[in-house]
Amino acid sequence: MTTLLIADDHPLYRDALRGALSLSLPALTLSEAGDLTSTVDILNREDIDLLLLDLHMPGSNDLFGLIHIRKLFPDVPVAVVSGTEDTQLISKIMSAGALGFIPKTASSGDIANAVQAILDGDVWLPPNLSDSVDEIDEEFSELADNVASLTPSQYKVLCFMRDGLLNKQIGYNLDIAEATVKAHVTAIFKKLGINNRTQAVLIASQLELEPPATSDH
Amino acid sequence: MTTLLIADDHPLYRDALRGALSLSLPALTLSEAGDLTSTVDILNREDIDLLLLDLHMPGSNDLFGLIHIRKLFPDVPVAVVSGTEDTQLISKIMSAGALGFIPKTASSGDIANAVQAILDGDVWLPPNLSDSVDEIDEEFSELADNVASLTPSQYKVLCFMRDGLLNKQIGYNLDIAEATVKAHVTAIFKKLGINNRTQAVLIASQLELEPPATSDH
DNA sequence: CGCCAATTACGACTATAGTCGTATGCGACC
DNA sequence: GGTCGCATACGACTATAGTCGTAATTGGCG
Numbered sequence: 001m002t003t004l005l006i007a008d009d010h011p012l013y014r015d016a017l018r019g020a021l022s023l024s025l026p027a028l029t030l031s032e033a034g035d036l037t038s039t040v041d042i043l044n045r046e047d048i049d050l051l052l053l054d055l056h057m058p059g060s061n062d063l064f065g066l067i068h069i070r071k072l073f074p075d076v077p078v079a080v081v082s083g084t085e086d087t088q089l090i091s092k093i094m095s096a097g098a099l100g101f102i103p104k105t106a107s108s109g110d111i112a113n114a115v116q117a118i119l120d121g122d123v124w125l126p127p128n129l130s131d132s133v134d135e136i137d138e139e140f141s142e143l144a145d146n147v148a149s150l151t152p153s154q155y156k157v158l159c160f161m162r163d164g165l166l167n168k169q170i171g172y173n174l175d176i177a178e179a180t181v182k183a184h185v186t187a188i189f190k191k192l193g194i195n196n197r198t199q200a201v202l203i204a205s206q207l208e209l210e211p212p213a214t215s216d217h
Numbered sequence: 218m219t220t221l222l223i224a225d226d227h228p229l230y231r232d233a234l235r236g237a238l239s240l241s242l243p244a245l246t247l248s249e250a251g252d253l254t255s256t257v258d259i260l261n262r263e264d265i266d267l268l269l270l271d272l273h274m275p276g277s278n279d280l281f282g283l284i285h286i287r288k289l290f291p292d293v294p295v296a297v298v299s300g301t302e303d304t305q306l307i308s309k310i311m312s313a314g315a316l317g318f319i320p321k322t323a324s325s326g327d328i329a330n331a332v333q334a335i336l337d338g339d340v341w342l343p344p345n346l347s348d349s350v351d352e353i354d355e356e357f358s359e360l361a362d363n364v365a366s367l368t369p370s371q372y373k374v375l376c377f378m379r380d381g382l383l384n385k386q387i388g389y390n391l392d393i394a395e396a397t398v399k400a401h402v403t404a405i406f407k408k409l410g411i412n413n414r415t416q417a418v419l420i421a422s423q424l425e426l427e428p429p430a431t432s433d434h
Numbered sequence: 435c436g437c438c439a440a441t442t443a444c445g446a447c448t449a450t451a452g453t454c455g456t457a458t459g460c461g462a463c464c
Numbered sequence: 465g466g467t468c469g470c471a472t473a474c475g476a477c478t479a480t481a482g483t484c485g486t487a488a489t490t491g492g493c494g
Contacts, residue, residue: 085302151441164416167481179444182482187441189482196450197481198418199381205422368471384451396474399452404471406452413480414451 002119003029003047007039008054008081013104017052017081020108021115034058036065043073050119051078052102055093061159063096063207064147068155070097071148079118087129095141100124143203146192154191157184161197162204219336220246220264224256225271225298230321234269234298237325238332251275253282260290267336268295269319272310278376280313280424281364285372287314288365296335304346312358317341360420363409371408374401378414379421 004021006014014032021028031046033039035058042048053069055062069078079100080093090101100118102111103126110126117124150158153174160170167181174181189195192203221238223231231249238245248263250256252275259265270286272279286295296317297310307318317335319328320343331341367375370391377387384398391398406412409420 153442161415162419164411164413164419166413166479176442177444178480179446180442182480183443183484186482186484194381195482196381196383198378198414201415201418202379202381202422205419370472383449393472394474395450396476397472399450400454400473403452403454412452 001027001029002049003031004115005031005033005039005042005046005048005051007033007036007051007057009034009057010054013054017111020111023108024112025115036068039069040072043069043076048073048076050115051076052081052115053078053098055080055082061208063092063144064159064204066093066096066098067144067148067207077118079114079124085129090125090129091137092140094123094125095136095138096144101126101129143192143206147203147207149191150188154184154188157181158188158200158204161185161188162201162208164201218244218246219266220248221332222248222250222256222259222263222265222268224250224253224268224274226251226274227271230271234328237328240325241329242332253285256286257289260286260293265290265293267332268293269298269332270295270315272297272299278425280309280361281376281421283310283313283315284361284365284424294335296331296341302346307342307346308354309357311340311342312353312355313361318343318346360409360423364420364424366408367405371401371405374398375405375417375421378402378405379418379425381418 006017008014008017011034014034018030018032021030031042031048033042039051039053039057043051051069051073053066055066057065066078066080069076077099078097079102080098081102081104082093083104084090085103093101100114100123102114102124106114106126114124147155147158156174157170160173165173167185168178171178171181185197185200188200192200194200194203223234225231225234228251231251235247235249238247248259248265250259256268256270256274260268268286268290270283272283274282283295283297286293294316295314296319297315298319298321299310300321301307302320310318317331317340319331319341323331323343327343334341364372364375373391374387377390382390384402385395388395388398402414402417405417409417411417411420
């Protein structure tokens with residue numbers, strides 16, 4: 001018995017996915033999550049054979065969340081479900097460790113095929129895009145590895161840095177001394193191979209696709 | 218006699234544009250530029266009725282370059298030519314003051330129509346996208362105005378900040394004292410309504426679409 | 435248990451960022 | 465020609481960022 005986890009903040013789209021899968025692949029158990037925290041909870045509790053992950057979930061921070069989950073559960077295959085058609089972005093998604101990319105516009109047949117292929121251990125990309133996305137972005141892959149090597153504390157600090165907070169404010173939020181925040185910041189610099197906060201923020205903003213100021217709609 | 222300036226770093230695409238336009242609109246004079254500096258030079262020397270601008274030109278920094286040109290030559294209509302299909306991005310382009318958006322996949326007939334419409338004072342968008350892009354992004358429009366209000370020196374400093382340079386390094390590049398760089402930085406903060414370098418870098422990175430590390434190809 | 439490695443934590447110190455006041459040059463406009 | 469506004473320029477000062485050394489804690493592992 002194989003178990004799928006559908007992680008998408010849109011309940012209607014979860015329903016649609018469930019419908020598309022139950023038709024072609026009846027021998028499945030399905031779980032659902034609406035944000036990154038509950039996704040991690042379920043992955044901790046249950047034995048999941050494949051995660052269908054929407055990048056724009058609350059708390060996910062887009063590629064950040066994918067890297068995060070890949071680090072916590074390296075054995076769980078992940079297929080990213082997204083509305084984007086940007087081949088560069090899809091290339092980044094694959095470089096960050098996804099085993100498949102399913103466009104939100106895909107037919108239920110394609111979706112079922114994709115899920116089956118990934119469950120069989122294959123990599124799956126939409127047919128019309130597989131040409132332009134075949135090679136993974138080495139540079140970005142290394143970047144994703146570096147970000148994945150951050151400890152939980154360092155990860156949180158980097159998230160706050162990306163929001164433009166001062167070390168003092170980060171310390172207040174995490175309830176630690178400013179000196180400790182600075183130590184984390186220095187450790188992040190070393191792991192990412194950089195030497196100041198500006199470069200760290202640039203890297204972090206590459207991993208978050210939605211500009212913070214603009215609404216998703 | 219109307220004069221067009223084609224600004225695109227790809228000579229072949231300049232040729233293609235010229236061909237598409239000379240067929241339908243023979244009464245045109247055409248100039249060409251391959252990077253932002255020569256584009257500005259030509260706009261200074263010649264009387265241009267319409268600029269066809271590719272965002273990914275060398276030195277352009279994408280939306281940064283559009284805002285820059287809109288500020289230097291507010292009376293010259295600009296139509297952006299780009300390969301993107303991202304409606305959010307197109308909305309930003311229009312909010313930054315472009316009068317039209319021409320996809321690189323457009324047919325020569327559509328291109329000629331678009332050019333004619335903008336020369337007539339209309340706004341032109343690809344037919345299939347005009348629904349989703351009709352409203353301009355107020356927030357982003359204000360941001361573009363703020364960036365446009367930067368003086369030339371401040372603009373240069375912001376570009377260097379976005380590249381992760383220290384104030385000292387920026388001063389060396391511009392041949393001014395570090396104290397002067399700091400004064401510019403403070404002025405930038407006030408104009409953009411922010412109070413530290415991290416937030417400035419985030420804003421600047423929103424205006425540059427290509428991640429610095431990745432090649433365009 | 436005892437050991438080691440990694441993480442988290444902090445203080446003291448140095449470097450850089452950012453503020454404020456001020457001076458100079460330059461074009462617009464009476 | 466005066467003077468007003470603005471961009472540019474810089475120095476002195478304060479705040480924040482970033483480095484280094486060190487200690488307490490935790491989780492494997494023999």
